[in-house]
Amino acid sequence: xxxxxxxxxxxxxxxxxxxxxxxxxxxxxxxxxxxxxxxxxxxxxxxxxxxxxxxxxxxxxxxxxxxxxxxxxxxxxxxxxxxxxxxxxxxxxxxxxxxxxxxxxxxxxxxxxxxxxxxxxxxxxxxxxxxxxxxxxxxxxxxxxxxxxxxxxxxxxxxxxxxxxxxxxxxxxxxxxxxxxxxxxxxxxxxxxxxxxxxxxxxxxxxxxxxxxxxxxxxxxxxxxxxxxxxxxxxxxxxxxxxxxxxxxxxxxxxxxxxxxxxxxxxxxxxxxxxxxxxxxxxxxxxxxxxxxxxxxxxxxxxxxxxxxxxxxxxxxxxxxxxxxxxxxxxxxxxxxxxxxxxxxxxxxxxxxxxxxxxxxxxxxxx
Ligand SMILES: Nc1ncnc2c1ncn2[C@@H]1O[C@H](COP(=O)(O)OP(=O)(O)OP(=O)(O)O)[C@@H](O)[C@H]1O
Numbered sequence: 001x002x003x004x005x006x007x008x009x010x011x012x013x014x015x016x017x018x019x020x021x022x023x024x025x026x027x028x029x030x031x032x033x034x035x036x037x038x039x040x041x042x043x044x045x046x047x048x049x050x051x052x053x054x055x056x057x058x059x060x061x062x063x064x065x066x067x068x069x070x071x072x073x074x075x076x077x078x079x080x081x082x083x084x085x086x087x088x089x090x091x092x093x094x095x096x097x098x099x100x101x102x103x104x105x106x107x108x109x110x111x112x113x114x115x116x117x118x119x120x121x122x123x124x125x126x127x128x129x130x131x132x133x134x135x136x137x138x139x140x141x142x143x144x145x146x147x148x149x150x151x152x153x154x155x156x157x158x159x160x161x162x163x164x165x166x167x168x169x170x171x172x173x174x175x176x177x178x179x180x181x182x183x184x185x186x187x188x189x190x191x192x193x194x195x196x197x198x199x200x201x202x203x204x205x206x207x208x209x210x211x212x213x214x215x216x217x218x219x220x221x222x223x224x225x226x227x228x229x230x231x232x233x234x235x236x237x238x239x240x241x242x243x244x245x246x247x248x249x250x251x252x253x254x255x256x257x258x259x260x261x262x263x264x265x266x267x268x269x270x271x272x273x274x275x276x277x278x279x280x281x282x283x284x285x286x287x288x289x290x291x292x293x294x295x296x297x298x299x300x301x302x303x304x305x306x307x308x309x310x311x312x313x314x315x316x317x318x319x320x321x322x323x324x325x326x327x328x329x330x331x332x333x334x335x336x337x338x339x340x341x342x343x344x345x346x347x348x349x350x351x352x353x354x355x356x357x358x359x360x361x362x363x364x365x366x367x
Contacts, residue, residue: 011034011069011070012032012033012034012035012068012196013030013031013032013033013034013038013055013066013067013068013069013164013196013198014030014031014065014066015028015029015031015055015065015066015067016028016029016030016061016064016065017051017054017059017061017064017065017066018061018063018064019054019059019061019220024045024047024050024220026047026050026051026054026061026220026221027220027221028047028051028054028217028220028221028222029222030222030225031225032196032198032213032215032225033196033213034069034196035194035196035212036190036196036197036211036212037190037197037198037199037210037211037212037213038197038198038199038211038212038213038214038215039199039200039201039206039207039210039211039213039214039215039228040052040198040199040200040217041201041202041204041207041214041215041217042216042217042218042223043202043218044202046217046218046219046220047217047219047220048168048200048202049168050220051217052166052198052200054066055089055164055166055198056084056087056089056091057073057074057081057082057083057084057087060074060081061074062076063076063077064081065077068163068164068196069163071163073087087164088115088160088161088162088163088164089162089164089165089166090157090158090160090162090164090165091157091166091167091168092153092154092157092165092166092167092168092170093153093168094168094169094172094173095173096141096146096149096152096153097153098141098144098149098152098153098156099141100141100142102140103137103138103139103140104138104139104141104144105137105138107141107156108127108128108152108155108156108159109124109159110156111156111157111159111160112124112159112160115160119161120161121161121162121163121195122158122159122193122195124159126158127155127156127158127159128155130155130158130185130188130192130193131151131152131154131155131158131185132151132185133148133151133152136148136151136152145178146173146175146178147174147178147179147181147182150170150171150173150174150178150182151182151185153170154167154170154185154186154189158189158193162195163196164195164196164198165189165195165196165197165198166197166198167197167198167199167200168200169202170186170199171203172201172203179206183206183209183210186210187210187367190210190212204239204242204244207228208228208232208246208248208288208366209286209366209367211228212227212228213226213228214226214227214228214231214232216231216237216238216239223237224237228248229247229248229249229334229335230335232246232247232248232335233247233328233335233336233337235316235318235326235328236318240318240320240326240337241320241321241326244290244292245290245291245292245326245337245339246288246289246290246291246337247288247289247291247334247335247336247337248286248288248289248366249265249267249272249286249287249288249289249334249336250267250284250285250286251265251266251267251272251284251285251286251287252267252282252283252284252285253265253277253279253280253281253282253283253285254266254271254281255281256276256277256281257276258276260276261275262274262275262276262307263275263276263277265287265363267331267332267334268331268332268333268334269332270310270311270332271308272287272308272360272363273307273308273363274287274363274364274365275365277365285365285367286365286366286367287363287364287365287366288363288364288365288366289337289360289363289364291326291338291339292339293360293361293362293363294329294336294337294338294339294358294359294361295338295340295359295361296327296338296340296344296348296350296356296357296358296359297309297359298348298356298357299357300357301357301359304359306359306360308358308359308360308361308363309357309358309359309360310331310332310336310357310358310360311331311332311355311357311358312330312336312355312356312358313329313330313353313354313355313356314328314329314352314353314354314356315328315329315330315335315352316328316352317345317350317351317352319342320339323342323343324339324341324342325339325340325342325344325345325350326338326339327340327345327350329358331358336358336360
């Protein structure tokens with residue numbers, strides 16, 4: 001494989017693709033981090049799968065460029081295009097495509113054969129353990145549930161020791177309980193593997209749990225690309241206008257209050273109480289705060305049942321829908337959203353720059 005150094009390569013993924021089909025054009029220039037999960041998010045037809053296929057080399061953008069951690073896989077300006085089968089990548093589709101005539105173990109071993117010992121980055125045992133599929137090894141694919149099949153497909157992709165893992169809505173074909181069964185495994189990949197994952201989804205909940213970086217696509221163009229904590233609270237993007245708009249808060253477990261079954265998280269030096277967690281002190285967690293669960297007060301009040309009252313500053317406001325105002329807040333350097341009635345916004349005289357208190361009614365743990 002040709003792996004010349006990229007002229008403008010970053011430590012992560014650098015990609016530029018343009019495709020033009022009748023009725024649809026993809027025009028995307030992206031820089032994604034070298035670690036963690038980058039979610040491609042957008043409505044049906046926005047170009048998520050097309051972009052993923054460009055990353056895989058399944059679509060060849062005429063003047064495309066792609067470099068991963070300094071290795072150039074495509075640079076059409078120099079006539080360079082590494083074909084898909086020579087790219088060290090794993091691709092997981094919506095429907096697991098296992099070989100029906102091979103047992104789970106043989107399916108996994110088939111994946112292993114594609115890499116030499118020197119290129120091995122994930123052992124078969126490690127892939128099996130990460131996806132929890134040890135008990136399934138001797139089964140034939142037809143005797144697996146949808147969720148189990150997908151876990152095997154992910155393990156098989158990992159067993160090829162990819163340098164990049166591409167996942168196209170891997171949970172979309174599963175019902176809610178199967179989804180819930182797989183998500184913890186996907187989260188584990190995140191923590192335990194040093195392989196960047198590009199994950200296509202149109203489910204905000206999945207993105208919130210898994211993604212570190214979000215690319216929002218619209219009509220084939222990148223509308224926003226950035227860390228999840230930066231993209232979700234942007235008032236100019238559709239996330240914030242969603243009925244269930246929320247932000248994610250990365251926090252640390254600071255204390256447990258056993259008497260009241262509560263845990264105190266800390267972010268930016270501020271406390272955030274949450275229902276008691278079974279997590280060690282110092283553990284990093286990700287929590288979700290819904291915009292509709294945040295109300296605003298001009299004075300710090302502790303005469304209500306709300307436990308979390310945080311000092312905040314108003315960054316910006318937006319008329320979300322008739323009668324409602326979205327307020328973006330800065331809380332110790334982190335963004336929170338509050339959705340209040342426009343009447344309250346007017347009565348309280350809320351304007352950018354104002355110091356006030358955010359009363360957070362509910363905090364849910366994501367991971
Ligand atoms: N090979 C192709 N030739 C022509 N048009 C195509 C081709 N592949 C995709 N398209 C069109 O490109 C657009 C984007 O499709 P794509 O599958 O990338 O969107 P998506 O965001 O992944 O959608 P979904 O969430 O529904 O899977 C669509 O209008 C689709 O019809």
